[in-house]
Amino acid sequence: MAKKPPARIGRPPSSNAADTRLRIIAVASELFARKGYGIVTNKDVAEAAGISTGALYYYFSSKLEMYLAVYWTLQTMVDEAIGEAMRSQRTFDGRVRAILEVAHSLNAQEPHIAQFLGTARVDRLRHPELQEAITSPPGEGARIMSELIEGGIETGEVVAARRKQVEAVLQTIFVGLVDSQSDDLGRHRQAVDGLLALLDHKLLLPAKRAAK
Amino acid sequence: MAKKPPARIGRPPSSNAADTRLRIIAVASELFARKGYGIVTNKDVAEAAGISTGALYYYFSSKLEMYLAVYWTLQTMVDEAIGEAMRSQRTFDGRVRAILEVAHSLNAQEPHIAQFLGTARVDRLRHPELQEAITSPPGEGARIMSELIEGGIETGEVVAARRKQVEAVLQTIFVGLVDSQSDDLGRHRQAVDGLLALLDHKLLLPAKRAAK
Amino acid sequence: MAKKPPARIGRPPSSNAADTRLRIIAVASELFARKGYGIVTNKDVAEAAGISTGALYYYFSSKLEMYLAVYWTLQTMVDEAIGEAMRSQRTFDGRVRAILEVAHSLNAQEPHIAQFLGTARVDRLRHPELQEAITSPPGEGARIMSELIEGGIETGEVVAARRKQVEAVLQTIFVGLVDSQSDDLGRHRQAVDGLLALLDHKLLLPAKRAAK
Amino acid sequence: MAKKPPARIGRPPSSNAADTRLRIIAVASELFARKGYGIVTNKDVAEAAGISTGALYYYFSSKLEMYLAVYWTLQTMVDEAIGEAMRSQRTFDGRVRAILEVAHSLNAQEPHIAQFLGTARVDRLRHPELQEAITSPPGEGARIMSELIEGGIETGEVVAARRKQVEAVLQTIFVGLVDSQSDDLGRHRQAVDGLLALLDHKLLLPAKRAAK
DNA sequence: CATGAATGAGTCTTCATTCAT
DNA sequence: TATGAATGAAGACTCATTCAT
Numbered sequence: 001m002a003k004k005p006p007a008r009i010g011r012p013p014s015s016n017a018a019d020t021r022l023r024i025i026a027v028a029s030e031l032f033a034r035k036g037y038g039i040v041t042n043k044d045v046a047e048a049a050g051i052s053t054g055a056l057y058y059y060f061s062s063k064l065e066m067y068l069a070v071y072w073t074l075q076t077m078v079d080e081a082i083g084e085a086m087r088s089q090r091t092f093d094g095r096v097r098a099i100l101e102v103a104h105s106l107n108a109q110e111p112h113i114a115q116f117l118g119t120a121r122v123d124r125l126r127h128p129e130l131q132e133a134i135t136s137p138p139g140e141g142a143r144i145m146s147e148l149i150e151g152g153i154e155t156g157e158v159v160a161a162r163r164k165q166v167e168a169v170l171q172t173i174f175v176g177l178v179d180s181q182s183d184d185l186g187r188h189r190q191a192v193d194g195l196l197a198l199l200d201h202k203l204l205l206p207a208k209r210a211a212k
Numbered sequence: 213m214a215k216k217p218p219a220r221i222g223r224p225p226s227s228n229a230a231d232t233r234l235r236i237i238a239v240a241s242e243l244f245a246r247k248g249y250g251i252v253t254n255k256d257v258a259e260a261a262g263i264s265t266g267a268l269y270y271y272f273s274s275k276l277e278m279y280l281a282v283y284w285t286l287q288t289m290v291d292e293a294i295g296e297a298m299r300s301q302r303t304f305d306g307r308v309r310a311i312l313e314v315a316h317s318l319n320a321q322e323p324h325i326a327q328f329l330g331t332a333r334v335d336r337l338r339h340p341e342l343q344e345a346i347t348s349p350p351g352e353g354a355r356i357m358s359e360l361i362e363g364g365i366e367t368g369e370v371v372a373a374r375r376k377q378v379e380a381v382l383q384t385i386f387v388g389l390v391d392s393q394s395d396d397l398g399r400h401r402q403a404v405d406g407l408l409a410l411l412d413h414k415l416l417l418p419a420k421r422a423a424k
Numbered sequence: 425m426a427k428k429p430p431a432r433i434g435r436p437p438s439s440n441a442a443d444t445r446l447r448i449i450a451v452a453s454e455l456f457a458r459k460g461y462g463i464v465t466n467k468d469v470a471e472a473a474g475i476s477t478g479a480l481y482y483y484f485s486s487k488l489e490m491y492l493a494v495y496w497t498l499q500t501m502v503d504e505a506i507g508e509a510m511r512s513q514r515t516f517d518g519r520v521r522a523i524l525e526v527a528h529s530l531n532a533q534e535p536h537i538a539q540f541l542g543t544a545r546v547d548r549l550r551h552p553e554l555q556e557a558i559t560s561p562p563g564e565g566a567r568i569m570s571e572l573i574e575g576g577i578e579t580g581e582v583v584a585a586r587r588k589q590v591e592a593v594l595q596t597i598f599v600g601l602v603d604s605q606s607d608d609l610g611r612h613r614q615a616v617d618g619l620l621a622l623l624d625h626k627l628l629l630p631a632k633r634a635a636k
Numbered sequence: 637m638a639k640k641p642p643a644r645i646g647r648p649p650s651s652n653a654a655d656t657r658l659r660i661i662a663v664a665s666e667l668f669a670r671k672g673y674g675i676v677t678n679k680d681v682a683e684a685a686g687i688s689t690g691a692l693y694y695y696f697s698s699k700l701e702m703y704l705a706v707y708w709t710l711q712t713m714v715d716e717a718i719g720e721a722m723r724s725q726r727t728f729d730g731r732v733r734a735i736l737e738v739a740h741s742l743n744a745q746e747p748h749i750a751q752f753l754g755t756a757r758v759d760r761l762r763h764p765e766l767q768e769a770i771t772s773p774p775g776e777g778a779r780i781m782s783e784l785i786e787g788g789i790e791t792g793e794v795v796a797a798r799r800k801q802v803e804a805v806l807q808t809i810f811v812g813l814v815d816s817q818s819d820d821l822g823r824h825r826q827a828v829d830g831l832l833a834l835l836d837h838k839l840l841l842p843a844k845r846a847a848k
Numbered sequence: 849c850a851t852g853a854a855t856g857a858g859t860c861t862t863c864a865t866t867c868a869t
Numbered sequence: 870t871a872t873g874a875a876t877g878a879a880g881a882c883t884c885a886t887t888c889a890t
Binding site: 034035036038039091092093119121122125126127152155156157158159162164165166167168169171172173174175176177179180181187188190191193194195197198199201203204205206207208 | 246338339368370371374376378379381384388389391400402405409410
């Protein structure tokens with residue numbers, strides 16, 4: 001009596017635990033993105049995943065754990081995409097443009113990712129449990145930001161004295177993009193194009209003459 | 213360890229409806245700003261205002277009504293402040309700068325106003341009841357935005373063809389400021405200064421030379 | 425300084441305590457008749473009477489007391505009307521007819537009286553407090569019923585052995601009239617006429633022939 | 637004095653949904669019969685059924701749904717019993733007698749059924765929610781009534797011109813029986829026997845002579 | 849692995865009642 | 870006399886969580 005049948009080579013039968021876990025994360029990410037942590041119920045997630053609420057507890061020890069699993073999954077994806085965008089360029093200007101583009105194309109491909117991360121920032125502020133669980137959520141984000149700015153100082157695009165200003169402006173822009181534009185792809189494109197034009201000094205022109 | 217003495221029932225001495233109503237709105241605005249509509253309980257508000265939950269219903273017919281009272285109070289303040297900032301200037305550039313400054317000084321004086329309006333946008337998406345109740349908030353905001361942009365077109369600062377881009381960028385910036393910087397006045401100042409510098413083409417410089 | 429101005433002769437100014445009390449009883453009787461003790465709130469009564477809820481407590485020490493005041497007022501009116509109807513006749517048959525007629529005309533003049541007494545019977549069963557407070561609610565009713573039946577025995581219309589049956593039938597009919605017909609005067613008339621015809625053996629005839 | 641041990645959470649051993657649902661309906665029907673919709677609380681029902689209030693919502697989506705489940709269960713039983721009684725007879729007289737008998741034996745077997753349906757009529761008037769939810773209850777009742785009367789016209793027992801009177805009298809009697817006698821089986825029997833005697837012209841006799 | 853049946857704490861809301869004015 | 874401002878207990882309902890099966 002073999003204790004365990006020797007694991008078959010190749011893909012295991014489709015409805016195993018790992019698949020179910022992924023399915024839960026997938027549906028949960030959309031629900032959390034749309035509604036936020038507090039409003040989505042376990043029942044919502046379970047129904048969308050085609051299982052019972054009880055079964056959720058086989059995969060996650062609590063609603064919080066489920067949320068965290070979604071959070072890290074998406075945050076990692078985004079961090080990787082942005083990191084890659086950064087590494088593809090050498091100048092601050094190029095990097096910012098690349099990040100804006102990658103933000104847009106992520107938004108086009110998986111609209112709920114940006115929405116989720118947008119609401120996650122809010123949910124963290126609202127639910128102390130989340131705040132505690134997601135320590136240094138900037139974690140990776142902060143690393144990327146500092147790499148971007150230090151690089152800009154090296155290339156002379158960022159004046160060291162304005163470092164803090166640049167950081168605050170970038171944060172403002174990235175957060176603003178996610179929060180105000182990620183639910184409409186067309187508007188998101190306009191915003192990205194506008195920001196690129198702003199960097200090129202083409203978005204706004206000097207006034208023709210003083211108004212009366 | 214004196215537990216707070218169980219407040220006597222009946223009308224408390226020297227109480228005044230108008231005062232109490234204002235007190236409720238004041239504490240509720242802070243709580244809603246920090247926690248959002250769904251998470252703040254009537255009990256939270258009542259305790260912060262020093263009354264019982266039942267008494268809330270003497271002033272507002274439901275939690276929703278209470279929220280709306282807070283919403284319109286703050287929204288009106290902000291609309292007025294921004295409208296005034298706009299009317300103080302004639303150029304697009306001047307107006308944007310004035311709005312950024314007024315945003316900062318509002319934030320300095322009443323930190324939770326911006327926070328509240330930021331979370332209100334999220335809460336509207338999450339709670340259909342709020343969505344239904346708040347129909348005109350684009351109302352005033354949209355009016356201001358369109359006045360700003362049309363003015364910019366008249367002065368030649370905004371190219372008509374880029375109207376949508378400008379609008380999207382402004383939205384991004386204003387939302388980003390509220391959402392990402394309004395909880396820290398210092399960072400908020402950095403962001404505003406950075407944005408002003410950006411408008412002056414002083415925030416970012418051309419790269420000295422291509423990085424390796 | 426006269427302690428009390430000597431009571432003026434004649435009707436006192438219209439809005440004094442006694443008037444208010446009567447007004448409360450009047451509006452309360454209609455509300456209780458339509459909705460029942462449990463559903464009518466003090467606020468309902470106060471608003472209908474044009475005063476505040478607090479003021480009710482000047483006239484009645486509790487909702488229960490107010491209800492009882494209404495109850496005894498109406499019950500007395502009805503008992504007197506029925507008693508008079510009884511005394512106007514000597515035979516059982518005549519008395520029953522007279523009672524049916526007086527029931528109908530009361531219903532025509534003051535529709536909510538019957539409704540109130542109908543719901544009062546139900547409310548007594550539902551609210552132990554009422555049950556306790558209204559001891560022997562048959563009180564007068566039982567006296568009338570026994571007088572009616574004993575009279576019937578004397579005149580030979582009621583066989584003593586069927587005394588209980590007669591009593592149960594009369595109860596059934598009076599309660600049924602109040603409960604099932606008092607909200608529609610036309611139907612109430614039909615029921616009264618039908619019952620009178622039944623007493624005359626005119627309502628129902630023998631079957632022409634056995635149905636197939 | 638053992639306080640009942642705080643029931644453990646989680647699924648209790650040997651529990652069965654169908655059983656629990658029936659148990660809830662059984663205890664709820666008695667409570668509603670005695671106290672009415674507005675006064676019976678979920679807690680009352682839950683305690684009587686030996687579960688928590690939350691568990692009620694596993695079976696019924698609201699208190700109203702629970703009430704309706706009870707209502708239709710009992711109403712169906714009664715309609716079937718009365719329909720059967722009707723079909724067992726051909727004459728109007730026979731049918732009325734059969735219905736009176738079946739009413740009595742139902743009352744003997746399940747005393748709270750009649751009480752429930754009696755209070756249901758009142759509750760419908762008092763709670764608009766019930767009124768809306770229960771549209772067809774006249775439905776079956778009205779069908780039976782009209783079948784009874786049309787049959788009586790065919791057999792010649794009911795004069796067509798008195799149709800409305802007959803209907804009103806029958807309603808009065810049936811409602812009166814339920815409302816005034818169903819809480820005491822002995823009195824109920826007296827009433828039924830009295831009504832049967834009334835149909836036989838045996839209940840009341842002519843007066844021997846005019847009273848003084 | 850998964851469901852089904854349950855708990856209990858917590859939410860919004862209502863209402864009789866109270867008491868300073 | 871009357872109002873206005875408040876309490877607090879209770880009610881319907883929701884939901885994360887638990888556990889027998």
